[in-house]
Structures are given as structure tokens and as C-alpha cells.
Amino acid sequence: MLGLAWIGAYAFNAAGLDTDVSWTRSVYLQKRAIAASLPPGPRVLVVGGSGVHYGVDALELERELRMPAVNFGLHAGLGLGPILALALDEVRAGDIVVLIPEFGILQDTAGGAWLSGMFAAAVGRPGLGARGAMDTAREIFRAGVVNQNSLGKGVFVGLFGATGRARPVVDARGATAIFLEGTASASKVEGRMSASSRRRVEAFAAAVRARGAHLLAALPWLLVEADDDASLAAAGGYAADLGRIAPVLRDDRMNLKSDRALFSDTSYHLTAASRTIRSRELAAQIRNALNAAIRADAVSRAGRPR
Numbered sequence: 001m002l003g004l005a006w007i008g009a010y011a012f013n014a015a016g017l018d019t020d021v022s023w024t025r026s027v028y029l030q031k032r033a034i035a036a037s038l039p040p041g042p043r044v045l046v047v048g049g050s051g052v053h054y055g056v057d058a059l060e061l062e063r064e065l066r067m068p069a070v071n072f073g074l075h076a077g078l079g080l081g082p083i084l085a086l087a088l089d090e091v092r093a094g095d096i097v098v099l100i101p102e103f104g105i106l107q108d109t110a111g112g113a114w115l116s117g118m119f120a121a122a123v124g125r126p127g128l129g130a131r132g133a134m135d136t137a138r139e140i141f142r143a144g145v146v147n148q149n150s151l152g153k154g155v156f157v158g159l160f161g162a163t164g165r166a167r168p169v170v171d172a173r174g175a176t177a178i179f180l181e182g183t184a185s186a187s188k189v190e191g192r193m194s195a196s197s198r199r200r201v202e203a204f205a206a207a208v209r210a211r212g213a214h215l216l217a218a219l220p221w222l223l224v225e226a227d228d229d230a231s232l233a234a235a236g237g238y239a240a241d242l243g244r245i246a247p248v249l250r251d252d253r254m255n256l257k258s259d260r261a262l263f264s265d266t267s268y269h270l271t272a273a274s275r276t277i278r279s280r281e282l283a284a285q286i287r288n289a290l291n292a293a294i295r296a297d298a299v300s301r302a303g304r305p306r
Contacts, residue, residue, distance in 0.1 A: 006144035013121035013143060017154030019164030020115055024075040025122045026168035027053065028086065034174050035070045035090045042094035044069035044286065047087040049076030049102045051220045051268035054180070056100070057279040058173035064283035067096075071174035076102045076268075078119055080197055081111025081129030081139075084204045093212030098286065099201070099246070100218045102268060103238055106193045111135060111200055117142025118150065131200065179272055182265030186223050189231035189256070193241035205245050216289055217242040218249035221278055223267035226258035247293070249285035 016022040035045065044067060046056050052073025061069040072087055080101060091097060105113065111129050117139060120128040126143040130136040146154075157163070169177045201217075208215045219239055224231045235254035242248045257263075262274040270278060 006141075009146040010121050010126075010144035012146050012151075012154060013118040014124070016122045017157050018118055018146075018150040019153050019157060020075065020077060021118045021122050021150075022157075023164055023166050023168050024078065024115065024119055027170055027174075028074055028123070030168070030170050031070065031072050031074075031174040032086075032090065034170075034172070035072070038068045038070070042067055042096065043092075044096045044098065045087065045090060046071050046073065046098045046100065047083065048073045048100040048220070049078070049083065049105065049268075050074070051076070051102050051222075052100050053174075054176050054264070054269040055221060055275055055278055056175060056282065057275050058175050059171065060276055060279035061283050061286070062173065064280060065286060069173055071170075073100075073175075075115060075119075076105050077113050077115030079108060079111055079113030079116045079129070080105045080200055081131065081135075082116050082119065083129070084200060085129035088204060088207055091208055091211050091213050095208075095211075095213040096216065096286065096290070097208050097213055098216045098218055098249070098282070099204070100220050102220055103189050103191075103222070103235070106197045106238060106241075107191045109194050109196050110138070111196070112139050112142065114147070117145055131203070175275075180265040180269060184223050184260060184263035184265060184267050184269070186225045186228070186258075186260075187231075187267040188224065188228065189222065189234040189238070191234065192237050198241060198245070201242070201245050214290075214293070215246045216249060216286060217246045218282065218285070219255040220268060221255050221257055221262070221270060221274075223260060223263045224256045224258060228256070228258075232256060247289045249282065249289060251281070 056071050058069040058071040120126050121143040126140045127136045130139040167178045171177045205215045239248050264271050
């Protein structure tokens with residue numbers, strides 16, 4: 001009975017009846033096709049959850065940096081492991097990979113999150129993003145598990161043709177073409193980067209460099225209260241943890257914002273206007289980081305014995 005239940009749940013997940021699963025699968029397949037369509041040569045690949053999808057204009061990066069760029073933001077509900085695994089599939093020599101993880105997924109002790117197993121079934125990759133035998137077994141099992149919320153959404157999709165609030169419509173470089181309406185509430189930054197997340201990012205960094213690509217990290221733009229000094233301190237801790245793995249792009253306030261007009265429906269999702277501002281700022285930070293790396297490499301070469 002347990003085996004039959006798992007098979008039935010796996011079939012449900014593989015069909016993508018949960019609207020979050022179907023949305024994530026659709027945008028992932030579109031972004032993957034965009035990345036594959038770009039000509040040989042260096043690209044900018046921006047990786048993260050929906051904060052990247054709604055918050056970075058890859059076309060603007062492309063104009064500012066004069067190289068092709070792809071928004072590879074997916075859904076933070078996948079968890080860090082699947083997001084990194086899917087991004088690594090697209091990395092090729094010469095790429096500049098910019099990792100912008102939401103703070104929450106860096107706290108997780110497991111690589112996958114609530115959406116990971118369902119999505120893995122939907123794309124035919126059970127165990128996606130897992131590390132080690134126990135983690136792989138857990139993620140494969142989760143591919144055949146359906147929670148009550150997903151089951152309810154699936155019933156409405158199957159019987160009434162219901163659709164989710166978000167639309168899987170992307171522009172020519174993978175960023176959202178449709179912004180969500182709403183009023184964002186301020187968030188808080190808490191905790192620190194977990195040891196397992198640190199190991200996953202370290203392994204991702206090593207794999208990126210092994211492919212001849214370059215890794216940068218950045219903090220996300222996040223809405224917080226203006227006087228939230230605790231969040232500022234916590235975000236600084238995340239920046240320090242990521243900085244031990246790759247250069248971190250951020251402003252003096254750790255990319256924490258208190259102007260609600262910059263955000264749409266959540267504290268991570270930007271408006272069309274603020275996305276442009278954010279993308280231009282990010283392009284300048286990427287350019288400065290690359291120039292600094294070039295200068296450091298030149299100094300290193302000059303100091304080597306001939």
C-alpha cells in the first residue's frame with residue numbers, strides 16, 4: 001500500500017498539477033532554452049529564487065556589461081540544492097555566475113525544501129540537488145509525497161482549470177514579463193548561513209571554477225523596517241559567510257531597503273521601475289568586481305618568479 005501510495009503521489013507530482021510546480025517547471029524550461037540559445041562566449045548567469053526572477057533585468061545587465069545575460073531565478077521553495085544543481089547544468093567556460101540566494105534558503109540544513117521533491121518528479125529527476133546517500137534517499141522519497149495544500153490545488157486545477165496567481169511569462173533573457181500586484185510587508189533577516197549550506201555553496205563554487213567560469217555572490221534586495229538594526233547585523237553575517245567563498249556584491253546597507261514603493265507583492269519582489277535601478281547597480285558591482293579580479297591576477301603574475 002505504501003508503494004502504491006508513493007507511485008500515485010509521484011504521478012500527481014509528475015503531472016505538475018500543483019500550480020507552484022507547474023509555474024516553476026515552465027519558467028525553468030524557458031530559461032534553460034534561452035541559455036542554450038546564446039552563442040558561444042562568456043555570459044552572465046544570475047542564479048537564485050524568485051527574488052532574482054522578479055528582481056533582476058538580464059537585458060539591462062546585457063546592455064550595461066556588453067555581454068549576453070540570463071536571468072536563471074527560479075523558486076526559493078526548491079531549496080538551495082536543486083537551485084544550484086539546475087544552474088550548474090548551464091554553466092560553461094568563461095561564464096560569470098552571480099549567485100543571489102534568499103536569506104532563508106541559506107539557513108536550511110537540508111538542500112531541498114517543500115517544493116523540491118514535487119518539482120524533481122515534474123522534470124523527471126528524482127533526487128535533484130541531493131548530496132550523499134541519505135540526502136539522495138530523502139529527496140527521492142519526497143518525489144512521491146504530496147501535501148494537503150498541493151493536493152487541494154491539484155484538485156482545483158484538474159476539475160476547474162484553475163491557475164495560480166503568477167504567470168510563467170518571461171522576456172527574451174528569462175526575467176519576468178508580468179509583475180505581481182500587492183503591497184509588501186517588511187521582513188527580518190535572522191540566523192546565519194548553515195554549515196550544510198556553506199558546504200553546498202563551496203562545492204558549487206569549486207564546480208563553477210572547474211568549468212572555467214567565475215563565481216560572484218550578491219545579497220538580495222529586501223524590504224525591512226528603517227530602524228531594523230538587527231537585520232542589518234544579520235545580513236552582514238551572511239555577507240561575511242558568503243565572502244569566504246566568493247566576492248560579495250552589496251551596498252553599505254547590505255542591500256536592505258525601507259522604501260515600500262520599491263517592492264510589489266513580497267519583500268523580495270521588485271517593481272518594474274525598481275528592477276531597472278537594481279539591475280544597473282548590480283551591473284556596476286559586477287564590473288567593479290571583475291576589474292578587481294583582473295588587477296589582483298596581474299599583481300599575482302608580476303610577483304611570480306620568472
